[in-house]
Amino acid sequence: MVRFADDGGEQGSAEADRGLAPVIPLFGGRIAAPEPALEPEPEVLDVETDAAWHPTWVSGRADDQPPPLDDGGSDENRVGASDLAEKMLLKRLRTRSLSVSEARAFLRDHELDAASTDLILSRMTEFGYLDDTALAEQLVHTAVDRKGQGRQVIAQTLAKRGIPREVADEVLSTLPDDDLDRALEYARTKARSMSALDRDTALRRLAGQLARRGYPANVALTAAKQALDESGGSWGVRFR
Structure with missing residues (x-):
């Protein structure tokens, strides 16, 4: 004979606790409602250690802010411009010698500040480029x-x-103080090409060439006369 227990609810709960299937009463009795499933705990993001930040992330702390963007910084930009200008100057010096003043003017076109310009010029002078x-x-x-x-x-x-x-x-x-010797040396190379001219014209042209090369007027005239005399050219006849 089957025995029906009137405490099926409590017995079923105890059996469920022991891992057994609950006893279901055949006649009446209260059926225990299943316990609600536990929801997983929300994942807590560590904004201090995460490498990225998204603007939709919300933190409960008022001091949590997105990390500032690295825009290069004025110092880094200045160093980059200085390095580029130094390389350009070095490239120029490999093709043509420059004075310190000319090098400074070259760097001025690159809009460098005075400190950067002085540093580059000092380095170039130290290594013998200037x-x-x-x-x-x-x-x-x-x-x-x-x-x-x-x-x-x-x-x-x-x-x-x-x-x-x-x-x-x-x-x-x-x-050496030998302007006359150097003027005479130059005048001799030109006197022969003036043999078709009359002497006065040849003398005037030759003296003018010497003057344009920086010789004083008296030195230019003396050298021109001596060069024409030494050339032995048959000077053309000047018609008046």
Whole structure:
């Protein structure tokens, strides 16, 4: 004979606790309602350690803000511009010698501040890329040996290239005082090509060429006369 318990609800609950299937009463009795499923706890985001931040994330703390964007910073931009200008200047110096003044003007076109410009010029001078004295000596050598120029024109050339006055005077002081010899040497190379002219015209032209090369008027005239005399040319007859 089957025995029906009137406490089926309590017995079923106890059996459920032991992992057994609950007893279902056949006649009447209260059926225990199933317990609601537990919802998973929401994931808590650690905004201090997460690498990214999304504007839709909400934090309960008032001081939580998106990390600032890195826009390069003015210091980094300034360093980048300085490096680029230094490379451009170095490229220019590989093709043409510049004075410190010319290099400064070159950097000025790159809109650098004074501190960056001075730093680059100091580095270039330290490594020998900029040397006003060496440049002045080179210019004097070219002017004397290749162009036959006089002291006055050489001084003007040095000034135009931005060579400081004290450096130019020091280099020019090393030149021997032989303007007449150098003027005569140049005049001799030109006198032969003037043999078709009358002597007065040849003398005027030759003296003018020497004057334009920086020789004083008296030196130019003396050298022109001597060169024409030495050339032995048959000067054309001048008709009046």
